[in-house]
Structure formats: structure tokens, C-alpha cells
Amino acid sequence: MIRLATWNVNSIRIRLQLLEKLVEKENPNLICLQEVKAKEADFPFEDIKKLGFENIALYSMPGYNGVAILSKLPLDNIAQHQHVGKDDARHISALVDNKFEVHNIYVPAGGDVPDAKINPSFEHKLNFVDEAAKFFSTKNSKPRVLCGDFNIAPSENDVWSHKALLQTVSHTPIEVEKLENFFKRGKFADAIRAYFSESEKIYSWWSYRNHNWATNDKGRRLDHVWVDKELLPAITKAKICKYFRAEQRPSDHVPVIVELKI
DNA sequence: ATGGTGGAAGGTCCA
Numbered sequence: 102m103i104r105l106a107t108w109n110v111n112s113i114r115i116r117l118q119l120l121e122k123l124v125e126k127e128n129p130n131l132i133c134l135q136e137v138k139a140k141e142a143d144f145p146f147e148d149i150k151k152l153g154f155e156n157i158a159l160y161s162m163p164g165y166n167g168v169a170i171l172s173k174l175p176l177d178n179i180a181q182h183q184h185v186g187k188d189d190a191r192h193i194s195a196l197v198d199n200k201f202e203v204h205n206i207y208v209p210a211g212g213d214v215p216d217a218k219i220n221p222s223f224e225h226k227l228n229f230v231d232e233a234a235k236f237f238s239t240k241n242s243k244p245r246v247l248c249g250d251f252n253i254a255p256s257e258n259d260v261w262s263h264k265a266l267l268q269t270v271s272h273t274p275i276e277v278e279k280l281e282n283f284f285k286r287g288k289f290a291d292a293i294r295a296y297f298s299e300s301e302k303i304y305s306w307w308s309y310r311n312h313n314w315a316t317n318d319k320g321r322r323l324d325h326v327w328v329d330k331e332l333l334p335a336i337t338k339a340k341i342c343k344y345f346r347a348e349q350r351p352s353d354h355v356p357v358i359v360e361l362k363i
Numbered sequence: 364a365t366g367g368t369g370g371a372a373g374g375t376c377c378a
Contacts (some may be wrong), residue, residue, distance in 0.1 A: 111370070111378085112369090112370055112371075113371070114370095134364090136378085138370065154366090163372080164371050165370095165371060165377065165378090184370075210378050211376095211378095212378090225368090300371085308367085308368080308378095309367085309368040309369050309378090310366080310368050311368090350369095353369080
């Protein structure tokens with residue numbers, strides 16, 4: 102049984118106590134973190150091993166980005182991947198327990214202006230998603246699980262207001278189109294939506310800039326878990342840990358959990 | 364058109 106948690110932790114060092122709480126409350130045996138924001142020398146390997154996660158795969162850089170896979174199960178074939186010619190610590194993968202491949206991805210946020218001609222960050226984001234689509238379009242010997250902060254909320258009910266956010270980076274038509282192309286080319290299934298109706302609004306991120314996040318509830322679903330279609334029947338649970346947003350010193354993203362009988 | 368907050372780095376950038 103796999104209990105996978107994906108979480109944009111926004112600094113692993115600041116969030117160590119919350120990571121401990123995640124382990125205590127949700128009992129995952131595989132955790133994919135994004136935005137660890139610590140270079141290897143500053144990464145708290147020992148604290149994490151003490152939580153029971155002996156196997157750690159890290160791809161990090163100073164200050165920004167950084168992805169890590171924490172596992173109670175064996176990790177093999179650990180690989181760091183580069184897209185759009187940048188070595189910027191956004192994608193790491195590993196073979197878990199010799200059964201399936203997990204890919205932990207942090208898609209670029211894309212800046213504020215949704216125009217690739219004038220905003221290089223947005224151009225980077227679009228190109229990154231296109232490259233990822235190509236990367237995952239080939240057949241793989243082991244089944245794949247993709248997760249992470251994709252920084253795109255594709256469906257109307259992945260955002261608090263479809264209309265209000267049509268020109269907001271994360272929900273523009275061009276981003277949604279590219280993410281859907283990625284999804285279709287890879288023949289993936291959305292492990293979270295498999296457990297929630299299409300008509301239900303579900304979010305995994307609420308901005309720090311809104312203190313009334315809980316009452317306004319202007320969230321977006323930026324964090325995703327996709328599985329190869331053949332794995333869809335193996336999913337026994339999906340959960341978004343909204344209560345983490347209300348913790349002391351929270352991340353702006355909350356953990357998303359999927360349970361798989363593999 | 365702007366500001367609101369948070370983190371890391373280091374005298375600012377990115378989300």
C-alpha cells in the first residue's frame with residue numbers, strides 16, 4: 102500500500118514541524134516536496150530520517166525551487182531532469198519499491214503577466230509544460246505516477262471563479278490547453294478528480310496575501326497527482342489536507358494525498 | 364494600476 106503525499110512546502114527548514122505533523126496525522130510512506138529552498142548542505146537529512154524516511158532523493162539549488170522524494174520504501178534509478186535547458190531543480194524521479202516510477206515536478210509559476218512575448222517567466226512556463234508533455238509521451242516499462250505543483254488549475258472548479266481568473270496566470274486558456282495536451286499525450290488519469298465530482302470546487306493553494314483566506318476561500322487547485330491509466334483502479338483514496346493552511350506558519354499550499362494499492 | 368504576504372539571500376528576486 103502506498104500513501105503518497107505531495108506538498109509544496111515553501112522552505113523545508115521553516116516547515117520541519119509541519120512535516121512532522123503530516124507524518125503523524127496522515128501516515129504517508131512516500132512524500133514528494135516542492136520548493137524545498139535549501140541547497141544540499143542545508144537540507145535536514147537527519148531530521149527527516151528520524152521521521153522514518155530513510156530514503157531521500159534530492160535535487161536542489163540555493164534559494165529557489167528544489168524537489169525532494171522522501172520514502173520509507175526503497176528508491177532506485179534516482180534521476181534529476183532538466184527542461185528548457187535549465188538546471189533549476191524542478192523535476193526528480195525514482196523507481197519506488199521496484200514497482201512504479203514516481204516523478205516529482207515543480208512547474209515554473211510564470212510571473213504575473215500572461216503574455217509570453219513580454220514576460221520571459223510565462224514563456225518559460227509554457228515551454229516547460231510542452232517539454233514535459235514530450236518527455237512523458239513515450240511508453241515506459243514501469244507504471245508512472247506524476248505529482249507536484251503544476252502551477253496550473255485547469256478546470257472551472259479548480260478555481261474560485263473561472264471568469265475572474267481567465268487572465269490570471271495559472272488559469273489562462275493557453276496554460277490550460279498546454280496542461281491538457283500534456284495530460285492527454287501521456288494518457289494519464291487525474292487521481293484527485295477520480296475521487297471528487299467534476300462539479301465540486303477543490304483547491305490546494307490559498308494566497309498568503311489574503312488573510313481572510315478561510316472565509317473568502319479564493320483558492321486554486323495547483324497541486325496534482327496523475328497516474329498511468331492502468332493504475333487508476335489501484336487508487337483507494339484521495340484527500341486534500343486543507344487543515345494545513347490553518348496551521349501556524351503554514352505553506353500557501355496544502356498536502357495532497359493519494360492512496361494506491363500497489 | 365496597485366498592493367497585499369512570505370521565504371531566502373544578502374543589499375532583491377521569486378512566488
